[in-house]
Amino acid sequence: FFLQTILVGDSGVGKTSLLVQFDQGKFIPGSFSATVGIGFTPTGTRCTAVFISLFQIWDTAGQERFRSVTHAYYRDAHALLLLYDITSKSSFDNIRAWLTEIHEYAQSDVVIMLLGNKADMSSDRAIRRDEGERLAREYSVPFMETSAKTGVNVDLAFTAVAKELKHRAVQHPSEPKFQIHEYIEAQKEKSGCCSYF
Numbered sequence: 178f179f180l181q182t183i184l185v186g187d188s189g190v191g192k193t194s195l196l197v198q199f200d201q202g203k204f205i206p207g208s209f210s211a212t213v214g215i216g217f218t219p220t221g222t223r224c225t226a227v228f229i230s231l232f233q234i235w236d237t238a239g240q241e242r243f244r245s246v247t248h249a250y251y252r253d254a255h256a257l258l259l260l261y262d263i264t265s266k267s268s269f270d271n272i273r274a275w276l277t278e279i280h281e282y283a284q285s286d287v288v289i290m291l292l293g294n295k296a297d298m299s300s301d302r303a304i305r306r307d308e309g310e311r312l313a314r315e316y317s318v319p320f321m322e323t324s325a326k327t328g329v330n331v332d333l334a335f336t337a338v339a340k341e342l343k344h345r346a347v348q349h350p351s352e353p354k355f356q357i358h359e360y361i362e363a364q365k366e367k368s369g370c371c372s373y374f
């Protein structure tokens with residue numbers, strides 16, 4: 178039994194890079210090779226070994242021609258990280274279409290998190306942070322800007338989702354509900370991965 182997390186979003190927004198940064202703590206510049214279908218081989222070189230043994234993470238292909246493959250995975254997903262690229266207006270505009278697709282194919286209680294990636298490229302920014310925040314509020318999903326290059330908020334994105342899933346799985350009725358939005362606000366810009374667990 179795994180808790181499955183899937184990364185989705187347009188081709189080139191940085192899904193593979195985000196996962197590599199989380200898994201290995203590094204960024205391989207200019208290594209754009211479009212993901213074919215679906216896949217991810219964790220190396221677990223960081224503290225992600227524990228994480229990955231519990232949470233299976235799938236990296237999906239953003240390209241249209243692989244969509245039918247991706248759809249099949251939505252149904253079993255416990256969480257979806259939905260990415261756009263802050264330097265690409267089209268990737269942001271497509272978020273609504275991604276959300277429509279998610280609502281069509283995924284379970285109704287799936288945890289969704291919106292991520293504005295490539296936050297390090299501020300000089301090429303096309304989407305303001307508050308535009309991302311507004312869209313996330315509209316769909317009642319948590320939001321943060323990340324950078325697979327500098328690593329900012331990368332661990333937080335994965336661990337916030339992991340915590341939410343964990344609390345749902347082992348929730349005692351007497352315990353206060355885990356508040357993912359508040360957790361993220363409290364942890365934003367902090368670094369360190371293992372400290373979240």
Ligand SMILES: Nc1nc2c(ncn2[C@@H]2O[C@H](COP(=O)(O)OP(=O)(O)OP(=O)(O)O)[C@@H](O)[C@H]2O)c(=O)[nH]1
Nearest residue numbers: 188189190191192193194209211212239295325326
């Ligand atoms: N500066 C910067 N570049 C990034 C960042 N994330 C990804 N990139 C670059 O953007 C390009 C695309 O990244 P990928 O991780 O391959 O994108 P993807 O979403 O997995 O693409 P598909 O597999 O086609 O769906 C690569 O050249 C990366 O090096 C980031 O946070 N900052």
